[in-house]
Amino acid sequence: ELPKLAQKDTYKVGFAQTESNNPWRIAQTNSMKAEAEKLGFQLVYTDAAGSAAKQVADVNSMIAQGVDVIFLAPREEKPLIPAVMAAKKAGIPVILLDRSVDPSLAKAGEDYVTFIGSDFIEEGKRVAEWLIKNANGKSKIIELEGTTGSSPANDRKKGFDEAIKAAGGFEIVASQTGDFARDKGRQVAEALLQAHPDADVIYAHNDEMAMGAIAALEAAGKVPGKDVLVLSIDGGKEAVQAVVDGKIAAVVECNPRFGPKAFETMLRYAKGEAIDPWVINEDKFYDASNAAAELADAY
Amino acid sequence: MTTIETPASRSGPFSGGRLFTLAGRYGTFVAFLALILFNVIVTPNFLSLQTLNVNLTQVATIVIVATGMTLVIATGGIDLSVGSLMAISGALAPMIFMGRFWPVENMALAVALAFVIPVVVAGLFGLFNGALVTRFSIQPIIATLVLFIAGRGIAQVMTNGNLQVFKNEGFQFIAMGRIAGIPAQVVLMAVIVALAWAMVRYTVIGRQIIAVGGNEKAARLTGIPVKRVKLFVYMVSGLLAGVAGLVVVARNAASDANLVGLGMELDAIAAVAVGGTLLTGGRANIIGTVLGAFVIQLVRYTLLANGVPDAAALVVKAALIVLAVFIQQRADKH
Amino acid sequence: MLLSMQGISKAFAGVAALRSASLEVGRAEVMALVGQNGAGKSTLIKILTGVYRRDEGTIALDGREVDFAMPAESQAAGIATIYQEINLAPQRSVAENIYLSREPRRFGMIDHAAMRRGAEAVLATFNLAIDVDRPVARFDAATRQMVAIARAVTQNARLVIMDEPTSSLDEREVAVLFETIRTLKRSGVSVIFIGHRLDELYAICDRVTIMRDGQTVAKSAMADMSKMDLVRHMLGKELAAFQAMAADGATSDRPVRLAVEKAGAGVRVRDVSLTVREGEISGLAGLLGSGRTETARLIFGADRMERGTIRMDGKARDYREPAAAIADGIGLVSEDRKVDGIVPDMSIRENMTLALLPKLRKAGIVDRARQDEIVARYIRALGIKCASPDQPIKELSGGNQQKVLLARWLATDPRVLIVDEPTRGIDIGAKSEILKLLRGLADEGLSVLMISSELEELLAAADRVTVLSDGSSVAEIARKDLSEAALLAAMAHQMPQGETA
Amino acid sequence: MQAILRPFAIKSSGDIARLGVILALLGLILFGALRYDYFLSPYNILSFLRYNSMFALIALGMAFVIITGGIDLSVGGTAAMASVVAALLSPHHWAAGLLGGMAAGLAVGAVNGFIITKMRIQPFIATLATMLAAYGTGLLLAGNQSVSVSYDSGFTVIGQDDFLGFPIPAWIALAAYVAGWLVLEKLPIGRHILAIGDGEATAGLMGLKVERTLAGVYLASGALAGLAGVVLAAQFGAGQPTEGVGWELFAIASVVVGGTLLTGGAGSVGATLAGALLLAMVFNILNFENGLGWISLSAYWQSVIRGAFLLVVVVLQAKLMKKHEGA
Numbered sequence A: 001e002l003p004k005l006a007q008k009d010t011y012k013v014g015f016a017q018t019e020s021n022n023p024w025r026i027a028q029t030n031s032m033k034a035e036a037e038k039l040g041f042q043l044v045y046t047d048a049a050g051s052a053a054k055q056v057a058d059v060n061s062m063i064a065q066g067v068d069v070i071f072l073a074p075r076e077e078k079p080l081i082p083a084v085m086a087a088k089k090a091g092i093p094v095i096l097l098d099r100s101v102d103p104s105l106a107k108a109g110e111d112y113v114t115f116i117g118s119d120f121i122e123e124g125k126r127v128a129e130w131l132i133k134n135a136n137g138k139s140k141i142i143e144l145e146g147t148t149g150s151s152p153a154n155d156r157k158k159g160f161d162e163a164i165k166a167a168g169g170f171e172i173v174a175s176q177t178g179d180f181a182r183d184k185g186r187q188v189a190e191a192l193l194q195a196h197p198d199a200d201v202i203y204a205h206n207d208e209m210a211m212g213a214i215a216a217l218e219a220a221g222k223v224p225g226k227d228v229l230v231l232s233i234d235g236g237k238e239a240v241q242a243v244v245d246g247k248i249a250a251v252v253e254c255n256p257r258f259g260p261k262a263f264e265t266m267l268r269y270a271k272g273e274a275i276d277p278w279v280i281n282e283d284k285f286y287d288a289s290n291a292a293a294e295l296a297d298a299y
Numbered sequence B: 001m002t003t004i005e006t007p008a009s010r011s012g013p014f015s016g017g018r019l020f021t022l023a024g025r026y027g028t029f030v031a032f033l034a035l036i037l038f039n040v041i042v043t044p045n046f047l048s049l050q051t052l053n054v055n056l057t058q059v060a061t062i063v064i065v066a067t068g069m070t071l072v073i074a075t076g077g078i079d080l081s082v083g084s085l086m087a088i089s090g091a092l093a094p095m096i097f098m099g100r101f102w103p104v105e106n107m108a109l110a111v112a113l114a115f116v117i118p119v120v121v122a123g124l125f126g127l128f129n130g131a132l133v134t135r136f137s138i139q140p141i142i143a144t145l146v147l148f149i150a151g152r153g154i155a156q157v158m159t160n161g162n163l164q165v166f167k168n169e170g171f172q173f174i175a176m177g178r179i180a181g182i183p184a185q186v187v188l189m190a191v192i193v194a195l196a197w198a199m200v201r202y203t204v205i206g207r208q209i210i211a212v213g214g215n216e217k218a219a220r221l222t223g224i225p226v227k228r229v230k231l232f233v234y235m236v237s238g239l240l241a242g243v244a245g246l247v248v249v250a251r252n253a254a255s256d257a258n259l260v261g262l263g264m265e266l267d268a269i270a271a272v273a274v275g276g277t278l279l280t281g282g283r284a285n286i287i288g289t290v291l292g293a294f295v296i297q298l299v300r301y302t303l304l305a306n307g308v309p310d311a312a313a314l315v316v317k318a319a320l321i322v323l324a325v326f327i328q329q330r331a332d333k334h
Numbered sequence C: 001m002l003l004s005m006q007g008i009s010k011a012f013a014g015v016a017a018l019r020s021a022s023l024e025v026g027r028a029e030v031m032a033l034v035g036q037n038g039a040g041k042s043t044l045i046k047i048l049t050g051v052y053r054r055d056e057g058t059i060a061l062d063g064r065e066v067d068f069a070m071p072a073e074s075q076a077a078g079i080a081t082i083y084q085e086i087n088l089a090p091q092r093s094v095a096e097n098i099y100l101s102r103e104p105r106r107f108g109m110i111d112h113a114a115m116r117r118g119a120e121a122v123l124a125t126f127n128l129a130i131d132v133d134r135p136v137a138r139f140d141a142a143t144r145q146m147v148a149i150a151r152a153v154t155q156n157a158r159l160v161i162m163d164e165p166t167s168s169l170d171e172r173e174v175a176v177l178f179e180t181i182r183t184l185k186r187s188g189v190s191v192i193f194i195g196h197r198l199d200e201l202y203a204i205c206d207r208v209t210i211m212r213d214g215q216t217v218a219k220s221a222m223a224d225m226s227k228m229d230l231v232r233h234m235l236g237k238e239l240a241a242f243q244a245m246a247a248d249g250a251t252s253d254r255p256v257r258l259a260v261e262k263a264g265a266g267v268r269v270r271d272v273s274l275t276v277r278e279g280e281i282s283g284l285a286g287l288l289g290s291g292r293t294e295t296a297r298l299i300f301g302a303d304r305m306e307r308g309t310i311r312m313d314g315k316a317r318d319y320r321e322p323a324a325a326i327a328d329g330i331g332l333v334s335e336d337r338k339v340d341g342i343v344p345d346m347s348i349r350e351n352m353t354l355a356l357l358p359k360l361r362k363a364g365i366v367d368r369a370r371q372d373e374i375v376a377r378y379i380r381a382l383g384i385k386c387a388s389p390d391q392p393i394k395e396l397s398g399g400n401q402q403k404v405l406l407a408r409w410l411a412t413d414p415r416v417l418i419v420d421e422p423t424r425g426i427d428i429g430a431k432s433e434i435l436k437l438l439r440g441l442a443d444e445g446l447s448v449l450m451i452s453s454e455l456e457e458l459l460a461a462a463d464r465v466t467v468l469s470d471g472s473s474v475a476e477i478a479r480k481d482l483s484e485a486a487l488l489a490a491m492a493h494q495m496p497q498g499e500t501a
Numbered sequence D: 001m002q003a004i005l006r007p008f009a010i011k012s013s014g015d016i017a018r019l020g021v022i023l024a025l026l027g028l029i030l031f032g033a034l035r036y037d038y039f040l041s042p043y044n045i046l047s048f049l050r051y052n053s054m055f056a057l058i059a060l061g062m063a064f065v066i067i068t069g070g071i072d073l074s075v076g077g078t079a080a081m082a083s084v085v086a087a088l089l090s091p092h093h094w095a096a097g098l099l100g101g102m103a104a105g106l107a108v109g110a111v112n113g114f115i116i117t118k119m120r121i122q123p124f125i126a127t128l129a130t131m132l133a134a135y136g137t138g139l140l141l142a143g144n145q146s147v148s149v150s151y152d153s154g155f156t157v158i159g160q161d162d163f164l165g166f167p168i169p170a171w172i173a174l175a176a177y178v179a180g181w182l183v184l185e186k187l188p189i190g191r192h193i194l195a196i197g198d199g200e201a202t203a204g205l206m207g208l209k210v211e212r213t214l215a216g217v218y219l220a221s222g223a224l225a226g227l228a229g230v231v232l233a234a235q236f237g238a239g240q241p242t243e244g245v246g247w248e249l250f251a252i253a254s255v256v257v258g259g260t261l262l263t264g265g266a267g268s269v270g271a272t273l274a275g276a277l278l279l280a281m282v283f284n285i286l287n288f289e290n291g292l293g294w295i296s297l298s299a300y301w302q303s304v305i306r307g308a309f310l311l312v313v314v315v316l317q318a319k320l321m322k323k324h325e326g327a
């Protein structure tokens, strides 16, 4: 019942990106584009500009154009279900990247081929676990959330908050959105540090906000890494460098280089191989112990 | 307050409240004081120099942009493109001193150019807005919507969407430096506001701006060069957006064409409106705009510092904006 | 008694506009309401119709006390009003404006055909054959005034209020309007008629109520009140006679300052030639729609001239913008002060000095001391009634606004001043002052081109009159030949088509 | 003959603009049809209509608001909030979802009307504030994440099914436009709305109930935004509190491209629809163009192209109007 993918020399491949307003997305897009070029496939690229609804419309226009396969980086779990179903109905296999869709409404291996990516909840949890182990008495946390309502923000908060609560002894003194942006993250951190001068941990949902938080700390005359531990997710080069410099204590990687794995999975599917419902993208973890060594490999 | 900033005299069912009479002339100021009082009582560690510092540096860019916006709105126009122009200028500056256009031989010169060129370019885009409004008689909201959409795209194309990270003390002085102990961007804000205020109050062009917004036909018949006046205000708005763009990227030591100035147009317009300048034109209350921006900044700070969750904060912010404008209008009447 | 307003007081921002004023109107009676500019006439009317709320006083209609919160309510109670500043929706068609808020319907939907027919029919009674589907903004002030009148008289009202309805009408139109008022009266409708032209008041009104400084100072039957008494009540003093003021000596030998030769643009101005000499008041007469306003705009560079030449001091000029004409020393007091004149939210001071700004400039900065001095001088000279120069001009009474606009141009010290209906809405006391002022300036060398629909005014002030008809200059009448009969004959020279009565 | 031609008679420069937008729309369709395979395929046309009916709905409300000389920035937030309310109520009955969503829209419209007519705050600021409040309320109701609709109550039919071969959302939008056209062109209230846009004070003096009419217009805009929210929830199976960003600008641009002046007092329902379809078509064309692989894959070029397209449309329109006025 899952649409089949014929074996051909070249394919017309759709890639429905959700947005391109941050370095992570841009890295992801570039990786997909580079891989398609390498393989000589024709890539139909759309950008939903942050709208789940537009992303569905984008997928529909790909279906109309008769693509062979669709890579979908769903903006949200539920609203993208119609896109997955429409593709299925049109006989086009779908591979989900970096975020999944609601498992109660669509299933891997049935409605779409597979989900390639990591687990946002897990990312938040890994940050929390590091902190629990390495807190050294630091316990008052400021959390800089991603864009309100977006699934990485919700999940990274959930994973972290639950693990931190379970551990006991920590207190999240403030949790506010910084919109995944450096400038906003900095402004929010500035205000929160004023209201909570006793905070000694800042957990940012992405690198950009973490960099903003570092600027805020420095402006307030505090030393990041010493007075306040900064924790982050994404693991871009600038953040890993900050780990090396001691400004960020630890960062969980969320690798945007999906291209190779995505196309490899697609070709395996075309050959008729069985694909796991969840192809896990291994994510690294950087802290003082490995950052210097891994710096060159960070994206 | 100059007399050209005359109050609106629409009457509503709420008029005549004695309470509001006390608010005196500057309604926005009252709202501002009320917010401060609230914070002193409720917000932890509010009364400190660092709090002042944080708020002043954060509000600087809004004030700078809103000053230009006030002039545009005074002519009966509006400028939606300011955020995108900030992105363009913010993208250009690092490209210049990081040698993306031509190799940097003399850093001092490169930094000087990094200040001048982006602002001039933003000013030229502002002129483009003005030309659409005057030469083609396109409605301002749509004329500037063109660059609102395309401007950020231009900045992204220039940088290929990539983040530019840099460290350059000379350039970053505009945001990180201090002049006589006061943050440079705050000084910059004060100077721009003072100039604009003096312009509206004392100069011929200031009166012409207001006349054009008040009655364009009549203004033309008194010999006012209506088109030139409009070109001028859009250019000024562009220039100031350019300056604000520089401040933002300098402060963050990074330029992200995707995000610099995002949503700035609404903040700036809200500041102008809360400050008591009618969006229909014919008035320019620069001091009001500054107060309006302060009110908006303080609302934001208050909600953040007191841990109001984002969703609820939106609702509260909405109510406070309405309340501030309402108080301002009532007070203005008496 | 149909209407009785008693003890009405109203203050704006603490300044009293009305102080215990009263007004009574009987059934089928035409009541004149007169007073100087700023006496409070329009305010009294607006309180009646629910535009403003009164501070004190009672209003009774048909013996029952009423309190209208908005114009819609007074309209529903049978009061139709023509406000001083013509109130029509400019982009809506003539027919829609006439029927707005009481459109003819069929099955709940607007019956456009009936509306068009109805509008054409009423306008026909006013000798107006215009395309009722066109937006009213396309018509000149006079036509719009007629549309507003048509709207009011077709409302089946018990009381029709007319606030200076004739100020932009010519004699022919005025006659039509009076016929309409008589018809209304015959069918039992009462009329309140506000105006500054005494002859008109005597011609049409039964009774008169006189206001001064926000108070009602006299009431009487029109016939029992002599003109002299009326004016004395109005002004609170005697009026210097309204005498002929034209220059004594002939002006025909003076050098020509402004010459218009075979000017034309579009269909409104076809072929206009006229001259204005140094130190003379040159009149421009014509029927409604004859193209006087358009001619003035062409000279001034407000519209583009397509044919012909304009010469200033003998040199051909082509003004593309008013600014260019102003730089050459030309000024224009426009006909429609609401649309082309005032900047409503600006203060009196700024409105008055708008055209003067370039001359007040010192390194880009306005010389405030000189500005204040000039403003104070003209407020005094023209007797502008205002709380202070800082007051927004929109708060002034209509006549006082007009004076500010006149001052705007006088302050620029022009060499040629074009005045389009300069005394529109100006009371009889101030009117002769203004005409005298223009005369005085002319004697000092100013050239005035005066457009006026009041023949009396032209006769009194003009040294020479050019007559326009249907966009062409058809006659030039010298001072010695000037008479009402001569003017009328020349104006009727070529009746616009479709209007041969 | 003249009677037949009457509807096409060009009387004002607004007519020219309206004619212009329809020509531009036809031109763009022709361009797409010639350049891309499958552009006129039923699949593309139907999914285009299904998706863009939401924008058509809010553009219609915006047209009425703009005709009164106002503006409604809250439509996007309202639609988002309404979609959440509809999703939350959809398990009870499909009608509960539909009515609940519209009621949410009406509620925002009522608040707008109150702030604008009673508190006398300018529409731009009033609706800017309610935009924030609507987003906030939506997020609060939804607990910061999308809310699944019920797939059992038949609610999704509103967004996902067809009737007579056409998507139901498209039928809804069509019905709304017919009603809107009737109101504006045929009913007295339409004339009153136009007259108020011409000048509020004047309209009041002419005896119109300005406040009540204005409140009604904002109510209608809210209701249409609410309806768009219902369609959103039904079409995508979820109430989405973060959707709707930028919809207000899209709607404003549609209305203006449709020849309506932001100063109020004039406007056309049909041309607004054409304007909305024209601007939406640009997105569709860009997706197809990407399929050809000619323009670089970056999304940034797309915004530059969209901006440039808008520029071309409004400049041409302005030139046409000037020419007409000169004639």
Ligand SMILES: Nc1ncnc2c1ncn2[C@@H]1O[C@H](COP(=O)(O)OP(=O)(O)OP(=O)(O)O)[C@@H](O)[C@H]1O
Residues within 6 Å of the ligand: C012, C013, C016, C017, C035, C036, C037, C038, C039, C040, C041, C042, C043, C044, C084, C385, C386, C394, C395, C396, C397, C398, C399, C400, C425, C427
């Ligand atoms: N909205 C307002 N705000 C403040 N003052 C006002 C306002 N309207 C009228 N006034 C003042 O009230 C007084 C009476 O004005 P009103 O318009 O009633 O005079 P009027 O008798 O109609 O004069 P005119 O013959 O010039 O039309 C004037 O001094 C005027 O300045």
Ligand SMILES: Nc1ncnc2c1ncn2[C@@H]1O[C@H](COP(=O)(O)OP(=O)(O)OP(=O)(O)O)[C@@H](O)[C@H]1O
Residues within 6 Å of the ligand: C127, C128, C129, C130, C138, C139, C140, C141, C142, C143, C168, C268, C286, C287, C288, C289, C290, C291, C292, C293, C294, C295, C335, C453
């Ligand atoms: N009776 C009428 N029939 C048709 N059109 C008219 C009539 N009266 C005025 N108009 C319109 O007015 C236009 C001319 O207006 P213009 O202002 O040039 O004349 P004017 O002589 O200055 O009139 P006014 O004495 O009212 O100032 C005409 O082109 C026409 O559209």
Ligand SMILES: [Mg+2]
Residues within 6 Å of the ligand: C041, C042, C043, C084, C163, C397, C398, C399
């Ligand atoms: Mg009056």
Ligand SMILES: [Mg+2]
Residues within 6 Å of the ligand: C140, C292, C293, C294, C335, C420
């Ligand atoms: Mg005229």
